[in-house]
Amino acid sequence: MSFVYVHVPFCKTICSYCDFVRCGYHQGLADKWLQAIQKEIKEKLRNEKITTLYLGGGTPTSLTIAQMEVLLECLGEYSADVEEYTVEANVESLDDSMLELLAGYGVNRISLGVQSIDATLIKRMNRHHDKQMVIDTIQRIHHHGIHNISCDLIYGLPAQTPALWQEDLRVLCEQDIQHISLYALTIEEHSAFGREKVAVMEEDEEADFYEAAITYLQSQGFEQYEISNFARHEHYSKHNQAYWHYEDFIGIGCGASGKQKHARYDNTRNLETYLRQGPSPSYIALTSKDERFEMIMMGLRLTQGISLSKFSKRFGCELLSCYENAVQKNIRLGLLRMENGFIKATDKGLHVLNSVLLDFMEG
Template identity: 30%
Template sequence: MSLSLSENSSTPAQGLQLPPLSLYVHVPWCVRKCPYCDFNSHKADGVIPEELYVEALLQDLISELPAVQGRELQSIFIGGGTPSLLSPDAYQTLFDGMRQHLRFADDIEITMEANPGTFEQERFNGFRKTGINRLSIGVQSFHDSCLQELGRIHSGGEAIKAVAMARAAGFDNINLDLMHGLPGQDEAMAMADLQQAIELKPDHLSWYQLTIEPNTVFWSKPPTLPEDETLWSIQEEGQKLLAEHGLQQYEISAYSRTGRQSRHNLNYWQFGDFIGIGAGAHGKVTDLKRGVIYRNWKTRQPTAYLEAGKLIKEKPFQAGVRELETDELPLEFMMNALRLNQGIEAHLYSERTGLELSDIQFAISKLKSQELLADDNRRIQPTERGSLFLNELLEHFCS
């Protein structure tokens, strides 16, 4: 237990304000489950019941409307699974239904994850016409041998073609998901992957190391991964290469061109609110009237989720809900905010937790003296050293 926090923390609510609101939509189906994936994804056997699923999503959204509290949506992120397995018509119906209940910001960012398989590429034009204006393409690697090890169903060539087709469809805001530290990958291969990604001129790059998560095939049958020394070298050289080509790191694994940071993810990291709809989706909401912040999550299994809409109860799709305790909030806030290289404006701590900044001032001062936080009273920002020892830094905000 850390002794860094004040023993007499404030009760949330006094300074609490409503943060920006985002929406997460989960599509749980994939063509095949990848051995490293721990997300709520399920192999699609036969035809996906997309009409029924969209109907359920809209029912789910209606049950969440009290959480909106008069706000307009700043961003929508459609993740999975493989969201590009649903048709453009399905998304048009979904967005039309959403607009009957919610106000979209004029400059709303709507992101959809897509895989580079040929089947999805043919739909890019249709996706763009629905209002989806940001595409996140799951490349992972351009080496076919690495893709095979990862259980991916596309080739490196198809990934390159997918980006070209997305541009041709009118997408001017594209993220590429790229991993390193893969089975059978050496430093030269990792850097070649990164160079190829750079040559495709993405607006944003999510570049991160493969980690082995519980409840995955890789967890039960671990592959041989590169040594730590190789991983460190890849990280160092990769960051230099990205910076040289105008992709600036703004979060632990996120790099972007100027003005192209993911607005949806920034809202997560700045402790904003988000509603989650879909099988297994999670949400985080500030209830201003009650002065509490809560997290909730939805039924995970697609079949059970589709059946939930028939239940006669207030929130039929909700599998669980939990109010965050006062002593949890400092760590909850910092786990998100300190992922950002620039940190967060100090006043947002009180506005988004309802707690006084003075409650954690001892911890902040101590971390500044250790050069883990920047010496700036207007921001709570990790130093370069602090970002390297983030877990150690966060321990100071545990109750």
């Protein structure tokens, strides 16, 4: 059982907030990249039974139809038993031809980078869609038989008001979508926002946006199952759940990361190096202490929390014993609680999860 992430580094335009591994699209460069990634796919997936497959970026749908078909055809040799096949897309890059191709190769989930439907905010992010395009694209995805749709939104944007945020949420909740991911804006040093020295929203104000979103989404039938993720009718992201449950996963492509056999690896972030030498991964060995903490760090993001029996079976020690001081302190502060064999963050704890994790880091 394998969970596979494939990174497509190309974008037609670069968003103002983005500092992921990405570069402007050039057809010749993308053709060379296709040759390199096909080799990596065949080497890494030869003996794998894939459960989830996730194409992220960058913008996978910035590839031409012909290029995307080459990539999907290569992955098709290994994707017969995939339960969830996700492709990330921007609103403006997802036309009927692309959707027909994706559906034909078994893609059954689209993660749509909406971020906002407000014209001013969209322009500020260097995006190129509008409200009607979002609505039309969601309908188009359904028309092509892909009914599991997730949309991303960002809060904390420059000049974003509570009213604009509420309108973003309202418009998306009125659509036939099953999943919404909310991300607080972070100012990355090498992004356009970073170079412009854009100010970050105050923590209290950011918390107000987050809490308002939780309340509204729950009123519209969305269940919060992870700190940033909400689903209708249990349409949870199976692929991302592998990360949160601290499963091993395979990362393929320039800038991709993976975790296998007590080690984490990062493929080269340099596209020229990737084209010349392949993934050239750097490895970090994980000690048992590293893995215990990382499982806690990921698992407490989930509203269901961490199974104490699963933790004990995996590491041969009791979580409540290994981290007694951290657990007792945060239960006392009302940030953690025990329930039905799980330890989980309270609503208050989810809001300040980083400070909770600091206590476990010291444990």
